[in-house]
Amino acid sequence: MSVKPTVQLENVTKIIGKKTIINNISFDIYPGEVFGFLGPNGAGKTTTIRMLVGLIKPTSGKIHICGFDVRKHFVQAMQRLGSIVENPELYKYLSGRENLQMFARMLPGVDDERIQEVIDLVDLTARIDDHVRTYSLGMRQRLGIAQALLGRPDVLILDEPTNGLDPMGIKDLRLFIRKLVDETGLSVLVSSHILSEIELLADRVAIMSHGKIVKVGSVSDLVGAQSAGVDWRVRDSFRALSILQESPHVQAAELYDDHTIHTLMDESKTSILNEALMKAGIEVWTIERKVQTLEDLFISLTGGDHIV
Amino acid sequence: MSNPNMLGLIRNEVMKIASKKRLPIVILILVILVSMFTYAQYREIQEKIEKQGTLDWRVELQQEIVDRQNRLASSGIQNDFRQFLEFDLKQKQYYLDNDINPNYPGAPTFIRIFFSQGITLVLPLFIIIIMADIVSGEYNDGTIKTLLSRPVRRWRILMAKWLTVLLYTSMLMAATVIVCYGISGIVLGYDGWTAPILTGFQASATGEFATEYIHTLPMWKYLLMSAGLAWVVTAVVGTISLMISVLVKNTATGIGSMMAVLIAGTLLSSLGSSWTSSKYLVNLNFDLINYLEGQAPPIEGMSLPFSLTVLGVWTAGCLAVAFWNFTQKDMY
Ligand SMILES: Nc1ncnc2c1ncn2[C@@H]1O[C@H](COP(=O)(O)OP(=O)(O)OP(=O)(O)O)[C@@H](O)[C@H]1O
Ligand SMILES: [Mg+2]
Numbered sequence: 292m293s294v295k296p297t298v299q300l301e302n303v304t305k306i307i308g309k310k311t312i313i314n315n316i317s318f319d320i321y322p323g324e325v326f327g328f329l330g331p332n333g334a335g336k337t338t339t340i341r342m343l344v345g346l347i348k349p350t351s352g353k354i355h356i357c358g359f360d361v362r363k364h365f366v367q368a369m370q371r372l373g374s375i376v377e378n379p380e381l382y383k384y385l386s387g388r389e390n391l392q393m394f395a396r397m398l399p400g401v402d403d404e405r406i407q408e409v410i411d412l413v414d415l416t417a418r419i420d421d422h423v424r425t426y427s428l429g430m431r432q433r434l435g436i437a438q439a440l441l442g443r444p445d446v447l448i449l450d451e452p453t454n455g456l457d458p459m460g461i462k463d464l465r466l467f468i469r470k471l472v473d474e475t476g477l478s479v480l481v482s483s484h485i486l487s488e489i490e491l492l493a494d495r496v497a498i499m500s501h502g503k504i505v506k507v508g509s510v511s512d513l514v515g516a517q518s519a520g521v522d523w524r525v526r527d528s529f530r531a532l533s534i535l536q537e538s539p540h541v542q543a544a545e546l547y548d549d550h551t552i553h554t555l556m557d558e559s560k561t562s563i564l565n566e567a568l569m570k571a572g573i574e575v576w577t578i579e580r581k582v583q584t585l586e587d588l589f590i591s592l593t594g595g596d597h598i599v
Numbered sequence: 600m601s602n603p604n605m606l607g608l609i610r611n612e613v614m615k616i617a618s619k620k621r622l623p624i625v626i627l628i629l630v631i632l633v634s635m636f637t638y639a640q641y642r643e644i645q646e647k648i649e650k651q652g653t654l655d656w657r658v659e660l661q662q663e664i665v666d667r668q669n670r671l672a673s674s675g676i677q678n679d680f681r682q683f684l685e686f687d688l689k690q691k692q693y694y695l696d697n698d699i700n701p702n703y704p705g706a707p708t709f710i711r712i713f714f715s716q717g718i719t720l721v722l723p724l725f726i727i728i729i730m731a732d733i734v735s736g737e738y739n740d741g742t743i744k745t746l747l748s749r750p751v752r753r754w755r756i757l758m759a760k761w762l763t764v765l766l767y768t769s770m771l772m773a774a775t776v777i778v779c780y781g782i783s784g785i786v787l788g789y790d791g792w793t794a795p796i797l798t799g800f801q802a803s804a805t806g807e808f809a810t811e812y813i814h815t816l817p818m819w820k821y822l823l824m825s826a827g828l829a830w831v832v833t834a835v836v837g838t839i840s841l842m843i844s845v846l847v848k849n850t851a852t853g854i855g856s857m858m859a860v861l862i863a864g865t866l867l868s869s870l871g872s873s874w875t876s877s878k879y880l881v882n883l884n885f886d887l888i889n890y891l892e893g894q895a896p897p898i899e900g901m902s903l904p905f906s907l908t909v910l911g912v913w914t915a916g917c918l919a920v921a922f923w924n925f926t927q928k929d930m931y
Contacts, residue, residue: 302854347931374748377741396608
């Protein structure tokens, strides 16, 4: 690709104590792209983001924002980046406007006009002069986004931005981000542990588990191409399990309870498998297709690795 | 000029502290304290007038000298204390001989005494109230994450915080003078700025009394020096508490450790001088106004330049630790 990436991670590792929290991850994000960062609790999403915004040092590896090394050219890198890490942490005892004024003083070329612009952008005009302490969580999120956008960044990083938002709020946020990207061409990194959210929002996704990036790809590639989860309810689950596990059409099979087996398999081969079970004299009670969850995707990608 | 500039960063810090209303609280405490002391002074004056019929400082000083003499004459007083009494006696006699009132009545004298008494505990305590959570508060609120992912180097943020400590130290000194003057003047009167006061007594722990450096100063000059010395001590305490605020994420723990430092200082210096190397401890060097008054230092060999050097070294050390830690550590 001829376009230069706005975010570059190269072989980044973070070791805290003796624990490897982030294990040699690399990815790039391009302008005008919403990049989803997907992983269960404790996967290392927030830790990665902390390294991106310079809060913690990688043990090894390099991070560049718009070509600037986060450690060596911290100021230049941060001028091009706006972020919310974990929660929108703002000064509760100040008003929304005072918060923005304060952060504006830490950025080059942000005047009162720009402050009003972002206030309008996130639709906080009515409450902006109230203390942040009196804001609802959704309003804090919006103020956090206003703060992140203040310096007209090329990269916007949002860590679990839908936390605590109602379905309407999530939808609004989604439309807001899309519009922002379409209008300004910035890059957005959004982390989440909810697949459906990322599916609707992101262009590309990195899936993270135990500090490693398991896969990076476009959303349609990742979600569409994967096999479905199918649940089998049978009488003799023990023998059924071994038959299913031996079949080439099944990627993963595991016992869920006495009579239930979770599988990840090619959906079109259900009848073949059913026949095989019947031939072996196993009583099949129900066959049910499960909506694909993040967990299924995980199992298929990591071969039985569980979400902790 | 670099953008964002240091002045903007300091303004941010002032904005945070101002919205927490710390300085008004401290001023309120100051008003209450000063009112109480003023009232106590008022009662004392009334009592003296009743007893003596008049308010002649010479009579009073003479009485105090006699009292010292009596006490020195009695057996069984400790050596340390004997030296202190002898020195005090000589100092008082010197005032009397030169016909200078050591306690010229008026608000300026009240300010002088307040600084002299407050330098080791009250003023440092006030700066702790204002400043103790200047960094740890940001950890507790989580705002440190937002603050440190801005395009400003960490050392500049901490520098702004330290300069804010110095700024508030100055405001605190000004507030102390204004509150003391305004309130105590109601009872004691507002004049006395030019009253002469003696300084330059050379107290040595061996009790020798040298007169060669003694000279008079107008009160306002003496007060300026007192306030300056109080500023130094308060700024040093503010710097130490800034360091603790960086190192200890919990504000309550931070305040507790600072209090321990202060109280240990007053305890140790009153305990006496056997442990001579304790003079290198920062908290034994807070009583700088002592040197102006010419009282014997807690430990032999201590002098104003010595104490200032010790305070300077400790301050530099604390700043180095604070800056190193703040710029290097991972922020979670
Ligand atoms: N300061 C720390 N010291 C030791 N381990 C840590 C520290 N911070 C995080 N970890 C560990 O690093 C791992 C990744 O944590 P991280 O917060 O990055 O996960 P996450 O993907 O953001 O999860 P979540 O969805 O819950 O926010 C976890 O196992 C966590 O216990
Ligand atoms: Mg997280």
